[in-house]
Every structure is written in structure tokens, then in C-alpha cells.
Amino acid sequence: MTTGQKIVDTVRVSINGQEVWVEEGITVLQAAREAAIYIPALCFWPGLQPVGEVEPDESIYRAGEVIENDGVGGEVQGCQLCLVEVEGEADLLTSCTTKVADGMVVWTDTDRVQKKRRENLLHLLTATAHPSICLTCDRAVGCPPFSLCVRSARVPNRCVYCPKYRDCELYDAAAHIGIMNVTVPYTPANLPIVKDQPFFVRDYNLCIGCLRCVRICREVRGVDALGFVFRDGKVVVGTKAPTFDESVCEFCGACVDACPCSALYAKSEKWKRAEQVITTTCPFCGVGCQMEVGVLKKHIVRVRGENTNTPNDGQLCVKGRFSLSFAESQDRLKAPLVRKGGELVPASWEEALALVAEKLPQYKGNNFALISSAKCTNEENYLAQKFGRLVMETNNIDHCARLCHASTVAALGAAFGSGAMTNSIEEIRDAGCILVIGSNTTEEHPVIALKIKEAKRRGAKLIVANPRWIDLCSLADIWLRHKPGSDVSLVLGMCQVIIKEKLLDVDFIKERCEGFEEFENSLHTFLLEEAASKAGLEASSIREAALLYAENSPSSIIYSMGITQHSHGTDNILSLANLAMLTGNVGRPSTGINPLRGQNNVQGACDMGALPEFFPGYQAAQDASTRKKFEDAWGRSLPAQEGLTVVEMFDAILEGKVKALYIIGENPYLSEPDGTRVVKALEKLDFLVVQDIFPSETARLAHVVLPAASALEKEGTFTNTERRVQRVRRVLDPAGESRPDGEIICEIAKRMGGEGFSYSSPSEIMDEVSRLVPIYGGISYERLDKAGLQWPCPDASHPGTSYLHRDQFSRGKGKFHVVDCRPSVELPDEEYPFLLTTGRGPFHFQTGTMTRRVAGLNQLRSEELLEISPEDARALGIGKGEIVEVSSRRGKVNVKARVTDRSPQGVVFMTFHFAEPATNVLTNPALDPVAKIPEFKVCAVKLSKIAK
Numbered sequence: 001m002t003t004g005q006k007i008v009d010t011v012r013v014s015i016n017g018q019e020v021w022v023e024e025g026i027t028v029l030q031a032a033r034e035a036a037i038y039i040p041a042l043c044f045w046p047g048l049q050p051v052g053e054v055e056p057d058e059s060i061y062r063a064g065e066v067i068e069n070d071g072v073g074g075e076v077q078g079c080q081l082c083l084v085e086v087e088g089e090a091d092l093l094t095s096c097t098t099k100v101a102d103g104m105v106v107w108t109d110t111d112r113v114q115k116k117r118r119e120n121l122l123h124l125l126t127a128t129a130h131p132s133i134c135l136t137c138d139r140a141v142g143c144p145p146f147s148l149c150v151r152s153a154r155v156p157n158r159c160v161y162c163p164k165y166r167d168c169e170l171y172d173a174a175a176h177i178g179i180m181n182v183t184v185p186y187t188p189a190n191l192p193i194v195k196d197q198p199f200f201v202r203d204y205n206l207c208i209g210c211l212r213c214v215r216i217c218r219e220v221r222g223v224d225a226l227g228f229v230f231r232d233g234k235v236v237v238g239t240k241a242p243t244f245d246e247s248v249c250e251f252c253g254a255c256v257d258a259c260p261c262s263a264l265y266a267k268s269e270k271w272k273r274a275e276q277v278i279t280t281t282c283p284f285c286g287v288g289c290q291m292e293v294g295v296l297k298k299h300i301v302r303v304r305g306e307n308t309n310t311p312n313d314g315q316l317c318v319k320g321r322f323s324l325s326f327a328e329s330q331d332r333l334k335a336p337l338v339r340k341g342g343e344l345v346p347a348s349w350e351e352a353l354a355l356v357a358e359k360l361p362q363y364k365g366n367n368f369a370l371i372s373s374a375k376c377t378n379e380e381n382y383l384a385q386k387f388g389r390l391v392m393e394t395n396n397i398d399h400c401a402r403l404c405h406a407s408t409v410a411a412l413g414a415a416f417g418s419g420a421m422t423n424s425i426e427e428i429r430d431a432g433c434i435l436v437i438g439s440n441t442t443e444e445h446p447v448i449a450l451k452i453k454e455a456k457r458r459g460a461k462l463i464v465a466n467p468r469w470i471d472l473c474s475l476a477d478i479w480l481r482h483k484p485g486s487d488v489s490l491v492l493g494m495c496q497v498i499i500k501e502k503l504l505d506v507d508f509i510k511e512r513c514e515g516f517e518e519f520e521n522s523l524h525t526f527l528l529e530e531a532a533s534k535a536g537l538e539a540s541s542i543r544e545a546a547l548l549y550a551e552n553s554p555s556s557i558i559y560s561m562g563i564t565q566h567s568h569g570t571d572n573i574l575s576l577a578n579l580a581m582l583t584g585n586v587g588r589p590s591t592g593i594n595p596l597r598g599q600n601n602v603q604g605a606c607d608m609g610a611l612p613e614f615f616p617g618y619q620a621a622q623d624a625s626t627r628k629k630f631e632d633a634w635g636r637s638l639p640a641q642e643g644l645t646v647v648e649m650f651d652a653i654l655e656g657k658v659k660a661l662y663i664i665g666e667n668p669y670l671s672e673p674d675g676t677r678v679v680k681a682l683e684k685l686d687f688l689v690v691q692d693i694f695p696s697e698t699a700r701l702a703h704v705v706l707p708a709a710s711a712l713e714k715e716g717t718f719t720n721t722e723r724r725v726q727r728v729r730r731v732l733d734p735a736g737e738s739r740p741d742g743e744i745i746c747e748i749a750k751r752m753g754g755e756g757f758s759y760s761s762p763s764e765i766m767d768e769v770s771r772l773v774p775i776y777g778g779i780s781y782e783r784l785d786k787a788g789l790q791w792p793c794p795d796a797s798h799p800g801t802s803y804l805h806r807d808q809f810s811r812g813k814g815k816f817h818v819v820d821c822r823p824s825v826e827l828p829d830e831e832y833p834f835l836l837t838t839g840r841g842p843f844h845f846q847t848g849t850m851t852r853r854v855a856g857l858n859q860l861r862s863e864e865l866l867e868i869s870p871e872d873a874r875a876l877g878i879g880k881g882e883i884v885e886v887s888s889r890r891g892k893v894n895v896k897a898r899v900t901d902r903s904p905q906g907v908v909f910m911t912f913h914f915a916e917p918a919t920n921v922l923t924n925p926a927l928d929p930v931a932k933i934p935e936f937k938v939c940a941v942k943l944s945k946i947a948k
């Protein structure tokens with residue numbers, strides 16, 4: 001294990017007479033900010049290359065449709081406001097480019113500095129034609145004197161005409177420099193205000209040409225949607241494509257956050273000032289971005305990425321930045337519902353809880369099953385499995401990890417001894433080579449994709465293996481467009497090349513691994529050409545990828561559900577583990593095997609034992625000594641019988657074995673494969689309790705619906721994909737009468753006579769977890785309040801573990817596995833000639849329960865689409881937007897066609913975000929025999945155009 005602590009050299013600097021100790025190599029501007037000393041800087045922004053005195057590299061602004069800068073819309077040189085005096089230097093220096101030195105003496109606000117800043121800012125405002133309303137509010141053209149202005153009077157010294165309203169760096173700079181009462185001559189540009197997309201407004205009349213928006217889009221996001229463009233006879237900053245619809249914009253809002261004035265502002269934030277800002281963890285994907293949420297009168301009015309913390313360094317995606325409004329949707333479940341006379345009707349908490357507590361005891365043991373939730377906190381998942389095991393006396397406890405990363409837990413556990421991401425998100429940027437396989441990272445884990453793009457900019461090689469074209473293909477050194485389901489052939493082919501070309505790390509294999517000889521022998525009869533043909537690739541492409549991976553260490557493997565959701569998902573990951581061990585690419589920074597978890601707390605729900613086979617902390621449920629440990633702690637005997645996985649639960653319901661089901665925060669109606677079978681099972685239950693924040697499709701079938709508080713309405717922790725445990729904080733009051741899931745579970749448990757469910761706070765639950773779960777041994781709220789901690793964190797003095805398996809694997813030696821190339825269970829044939837593969841899109845999340853309540857996201861993507869290749873569309877006479885019937889052996893749906901060469905010939909793609917149509921009616925419930933994960937990624941379908 002490694003500590004994750006960085007050793008840094010520090011230097012002593014004096015700023016305005018204040019002595020500060022700072023990291024060597026940082027700039028004077030950074031040092032001043034660390035010491036809370038303000039220096040105005042309008043072209044500087046964290047993550048961007050400082051511009052300083054020189055014009056930035058013009059190639060940044062002149063790619064694509066960028067028009068030559070003729071000075072009309074703004075000038076590209078730095079703002080020159082961050083000037084400082086450094087003793088011993090004759091000239092003023094730009095603090096954004098000047099590095100600190102030991103003993104340096106800096107003065108930030110001398111008369112000479114301020115005079116020069118005034119000149120520079122006046123020049124900037126004049127050159128960019130920025131209206132001076134804000135800077136000279138009582139003299140602005142068309143405005144009454146400040147003292148008579150109704151709007152301004154509400155905020156002393158500030159004109160609220162400005163939509164950013166006291167969140168304007170230009171205003172702050174002008175005030176600091178002292179030009180508030182100076183009239184700046186300008187000629188209004190009279191540019192149209194653009195509101196052509198859902199989340200923000202662009203008013204380039206206010207643009208000061210700092211290009212922070214253009215640069216962040218290019219330098220940090222790697223998207224390059226913006227530039228200087230020619231519109232309406234003027235040169236302005238804008239989208240390179242004529243409209244946002246046609247542009248490559250991802251709507252992440254980074255440009256809006258970087259804008260120092262009001263040229264770009266979020267529609268939802270106009271004229272709103274947060275009373276309180278609370279740091280919490282994003283409730284969507286497993287990246288676990290830290291965010292600052294501003295609240296005004298109990299409503300969310302502002303969201304920003306948190307800048308000082310990993311994993312996201314201030315960045316968010318469209319969901320985190322603009323979509324927390326789901327929590328304030330009118331559709332929220334606000335009171336319990338109880339089924340009476342066939343209808344769900346509102347009930348009191350007392351009535352609903354009494355009914356649940358009366359009914360559930362009848363199903364104790366294996367007539368009961370519980371589906372916990374990757375959207376709930378660690379503490380709530382701990383309580384859910386404790387309730388299932390202790391009160392309901394069953395190990396029939398599972399959650400959606402079974403549908404996304406059960407094969408990861410099984411395979412990495414078998415090969416390395418730990419089923420989690422081996423390395424950290426921030427290490428990705430330093431990799432020498434990255435193999436991204438089965439992950440559409442820019443759409444599914446957007447902030448991790450930024451690290452991949454950064455690594456590429458720093459010179460890393462990028463191998464993308466994906467049957468579909470994804471955005472990362474445009475950056476890849478090689479794109480392997482292999483057939484869906486042929487990953488084992490591809491990866492074993494790479495292994496064979498590495499062995500043949502003697503690129504393996506012999507010492508690492510000898511000292512750290514076992515089972516190599518059997519694995520090597522198994523490849524003797526393995527023909528690269530045959531593997532290539534199975535994968536639909538040239539052997540030379542596999543060889544090229546193998547060489548890139550082996551020769552550019554540290555090499556990192558990143559994968560997601562394109563690898564796991566197969567009937568041979570475990571084999572896919574075992575092959576990747578073999579590949580990493582062959583080249584010694586495990587146990588070092590920027591290497592490893594990095595499964596990207598889908599939901600916000602799917603890692604934590606696994607850690608907390610919401611799995612039939614494990615107690616919390618991956619302690620085997622079938623192990624008698626583990627059981628004894630938890631029996632001693634919880635004070636009662638615990639069930640020894642093996643529990644059912646999620647998919648098996650539905651089989652058991654149909655067989656009449658499971659009669660009561662308690663579902664927390666999941667929507668199996670849409671998320672399970674072979675949806676028709678699932679609906680039949682749900683309808684067959686004697687008693688179904690659904691606890692959720694919205695009336696999901698599943699909730700509509702329940703006997704009792706319990707309204708839960710959202711992640712923004714409660715305290716707790718989530719564990720992100722890199723094993724980082726982070727605080728979740730209450731930002732809003734629970735909607736209506738909803739309650740945190742943990743409180744509801746405890747209340748039901750207590751009513752059923754369960755002991756050990758009286759906690760005074762979620763922090764007390766975490767204390768119990770840390771006593772029972774060695775990898776969480778050193779985790780407490782007190783420590784998490786400062787920053788997240790990565791497990792293993794065995795004791796209170798341990799700083800957490802940034803990468804696993806440093807000196808030895810968690811299981812001792814890393815184990816090579818012999819793996820066969822098994823085909824997917826259902827491949828295209830004459831009757832069902834197309835292969836359907838499924839995945840997520842960028843604008844919705846999981847089954848859409850949260851994101852489909854966000855109007856802006858619906859504007860960006862309002863319906864399911866069938867991606868079909870132009871060749872197939874032509875052959876079937878299907879045009880863009882026409883309705884196609886898609887049928888498999890399990891069901892059929894109608895869906896609009898999207899004709900695109902993102903999908904190869906013979907392969908069609910759909911997401912599973914929509915209820916109409918429910919894609920999973922089509923998918924195959926065939927299971928991986930080890931991990932019991934269903935084969936979402938491959939099933940055979942036929943297509944027919946619906947006549948108009």
C-alpha cells in the first residue's frame with residue numbers, strides 16, 4: 001500500500017509584508033491566493049496556461065472555423081492586471097507567470113502597480129466595448145443616477161442590471177483598482193443576446209475578450225466548441241458551429257463558470273445570490289465530483305465544481321452542473337402511498353409503517369428479498385443489509401452492482417484479491433499508455449475523460465477498443481473496432497504478442513505472480529489470426545495495440561460496462577488482469593485496472609455488504625468465523641444459507657419461492673434484462689414495498705410506497721469509483737414528508753423488534769462500520785470533513801491508499817487465469833440478424849427517474865433512438881427519424897431511427913434511459929456463471945420499418 005502523501009519542498013515568500021511558506025514552483029499569484037491576498041487577474045483561471053505578458057499560442061484560437069482576430073471583438077493578449085512589484089526587479093511582473101523563489105519580497109498594491117493596472121483595465125474595456133453600466137452605475141447611459149435607481153438601491157454600490165449580480169470578477173477588479181467612478185467611452189456592439197440552448201445565455205456585448213471560455217473548452221475539457229468567430233459582420237467569441245445544436249458542446253458549463261463578467265451566465269442563476277454554500281458529492285455517476293451548492297430561501301440557486309479537492313478539480317458535467325433541480329421537481333413522492341381497492345392512495349407514515357411492520361414478519365427467511373440502492377449512502381446500505389440479515393433472517397440482499405460490476409468484483413478478487421479500481425483518477429493524467437476498452441468515458445464518466453485527454457496532451461498513447469465510434473476515437477493512436485462480445489479474443493491476442501515479442505516483465509511475474517506457466521501454455525494453441533478473425537480485426541492491429549501497451553509503461557487499463565455486462569464478463573476481466581500482470585503494470589502509480597463504476601455509490605453499496613455473498617467489507621457470508629464476528633457485534637444469530645442475486649430473485653418470485661420484496665431506490669421495471677418477465681414477477685408478489693424519491697414505473701406496482709429523501713436532503717457518505725469515501729451533506733429540506741432511507745429502515749426494524757437500530761446520527765453508523773470493516777477502520781466523519789479518504793484506510797492515523805497492490809497483491813500473489821474465448825449466448829442468425837448492444841448517453845442517467853425530470857436535459861435528449869448504420873438503414877429502407885420495430889426473442893418495441901456510422905454494420909444501439917420504449921424488454925437475462933451478471937451488451941434482434 002502507498003500513502004498517497006506528496007512530499008513537496010517549500011519556500012518562504014513575503015507578500016505585502018506577510019510571510020508565507022508555499023510549495024516551490026508555484027506562481028506568485030497562486031501563493032497570494034493561498035494567503036488570501038487578492039490580486040486581480042481576469043485572464044487567469046485554474047487549470048489554464050497563464051497568458052502573462054505574451055499573446056497566447058494563436059493556434060488555440062485559429063483552429064476550425066476561427067476567423068483571424070482583427071481586433072473588433074476583443075484582443076487576445078493577457079489582461080495585465082495581475083502585475084506586482086518584486087524587490088530587486090526593475091519592471092513590474094505578471095504574477096500569473098512569475099514563479100516564487102525563496103526569500104522573494106512581493107508588493108501587490110503599490111501606487112505604481114495600481115496606476116498601471118488602471119491604464120490596462122481602461123484599455124481592455126475600451127478595446128472590447130464593454131458597457132460601463134456596472135463600473136459607473138450612477139452615470140451609465142440610459143440609467144438614472146445611482147441614488148434613484150430602484151434596482152441598484154437594493155444592493156449598495158452594485159447595479160443588479162448585471163445578471164451575475166455580485167459574482168462578477170470584472171466588478172471586483174475595477175473596485176480594487178479604483179476606477180468605479182470613471183466613465184469608459186464605448187460604442188455599443190449591439191450584438192443579439194443568444195439563448196439558443198437550455199442552460200445558459202450568451203451576451204457578447206459584455207465580453208472582455210479574456211478567452212477564458214475558449215481556453216477552458218479547449219485546454220481543460222478537450223472539446224473545442226468555442227473560438228473567435230465571424231457573426232453578423234462582427235468578430236466575437238462563439239460556437240464554431242452556427243448553433244449550439246450543431247456544435248460539439250457538452251453543456252458542462254465550464255465556460256460559464258470561467259467567464260469573469262456576465263457575457264455567459266446560467267439562466268437558473270440570474271439575479272440570485274446564495275445565502276449559504278454547502279460542499280457535497282454529486283448524486284449522479286461514480287466519479288464522485290465534489291460540488292459547492294448555493295442555497296437561497298431553501299432552493300438551489302448555484303452549483304460549482306469544488307476547486308481544491310480531487311477527484312474533479314473544479315470540473316463537472318452537464319448533470320452535476322445543471323441538473324440538481326431534479327430534487328425540487330413537483331413529481332417528487334411527498335407522502336406514503338398504500339394500495340387500497342387496487343389503487344395507491346395517500347396514507348400517513350403511521351399507517352404505512354404499521355402495515356409494513358405487520359406484513360414483513362410473515363415472510364422472514366428466504367420468502368423475502370431486499371434490493372438495496374447504489375444511490376443511497378454507505379450508512380443506508382449498511383442498515384439495509386443489517387435489516388435483511390438480522391431482522392428478516394436472509395442473505396437475499398443485492399443491488400444494481402449485480403447488473404454492472406459483479407464480474408469486476410469476482411474477477412479482480414480472484415486475480416488480485418480486491419475487486420476495486422486499483423489506482424486513482426488523478427493518476428490517469430501521468431500514464432504513458434491508456435487502454436480504454438468497453439467504456440464510452442466522455443459520455444458516461446465525463447470528468448474522468450478529462451484526465452484521459454490531459455494524459456494524451458502530455459504525450460500518452462491512447463488505445464480505444466470499442467465496437468462503436470466514441471468521442472475518444474478521435475484522439476486514439478489506434479481504434480480497435482472489434483465485434484461486440486469478442487473482448488477475450490482481442491486481449492488474449494495482445495497477451496500472445498507480448499509473450500512472443502518478449503515484452504513481458506519477467507521479474508514482476510516471477511516475484512509477484514503465480515499461474516503464469518499454465519497461462520502461457522494455454523496460449524500455445526492460440527492463433528493470433530484466429531483471434532483476430534473472431535474479433536473482426538486485422539492481426540496487425542492487435543499487434544500494434546499490444547506493442548503500444550507494453551512499450552509505454554506506466555500503462556493503465558480503463559473499462560466499464562462494455563466489458564462487464566456479458567455472459568463471459570468475468571473472463572473478460574481475468575484476461576485484462578493477465579495483460580496487466582504480464583507487463584508489470586499493476587502496483588505502481590498510473591497503471592492498473594480501473595473499472596469505472598456507474599452510479600454514485602455503487603462502490604460503497606458493495607463495500608457495505610449489500611450483496612448476498614458478502615458481509616460489509618467483502619467478508620464472506622458463508623464463512624463461519626465472519627458470521628460469528630457479526631453475530632457478536634449485532635447480538636443475534638445470522639442466516640447461513642446462500643442468498644439470491646438480483647436476477648435470481650425474479651426467477652425465485654416466478655417460482656413462488658420469494659413472496660415479498662423490499663426495493664430501495666431502484667427501478668427494476670426498466671433496469672433488469674427481459675423486462676416483461678420482471679413485470680410478471682413484480683405483479684406476482686404477495687407484498688411489494690418500494691422506497692424511492694419518485695413514483696417510478698416499479699413503484700406503481702407496489703403495495704406500499706415510502707417517500708425517501710434525495711441525496712441532497714440528507715447526511716452521509718458515498719464511496720466513489722476510486723475507493724474514495726466522501727461526505728454527502730444536506731443542502732435542502734426533505735421534500736414534503738419524505739424521510740432519509742436510513743431513518744425509514746431503522747423505523748421498520750424497530751417496529752419489528754429489531755435491536756441495534758437506534759442511532760443518533762449517520763456518523764454513529766459509520767463508527768460502527770469502521771469497527772467491523774477493516775478497510776474502513778480509520779474512517780470517521782471528523783476526518784472526512786476535511787477531505788475524502790481512499791480505502792484501505794485501516795486506522796485513524798492512516799492517510800488512505802491511492803493505489804493498491806504496491807508490495808504485494810491483496811491476495812498475496814497475483815494469479816494468472818487460463819481463459820477460454822466463449823461466444824456470447826445469443827448471436828445474430830437468420831431470424832434475428834442484428835446484434836443489439838446497449839449503454840448510457842450523456843444527457844440522462846440510468847432509468848431516467850432523476851434526469852427526465854430536468855427540462856433542460858429533456859430539451860437536449862427527449863426520446864430513445866435506435867442507432868443504425870447507414871448501410872443497414874439503406875438496405876432496410878429506413879430513414880432518419882422513421883419508426884422501427886425492434887424485436888428479440890423476448891419482446892418488441894417501436895423506436896425512432898438515428899442513422900449514423902457510430903454503429904458498425906450489423907450492430908444497433910439503444911440506451912435504457914426511457915420507459916417508452918423500455919429497451920430492456922429486448923435484452924437477454926443469460927448470466928455469467930460466476931458473477932451472475934446478465935448479458936446486456938449482446939442480444940439478437942430483427943428490425944422492420946413501421947409503415948407510415
Ligand code: SF4
Pocket residue numbers: 282283284285286287288289312315316317318319320321445446447448
Ligand atoms: Fe456528477 Fe459524474 Fe458528472 Fe461528476 S462526472 S458531475 S460525478 S455525473
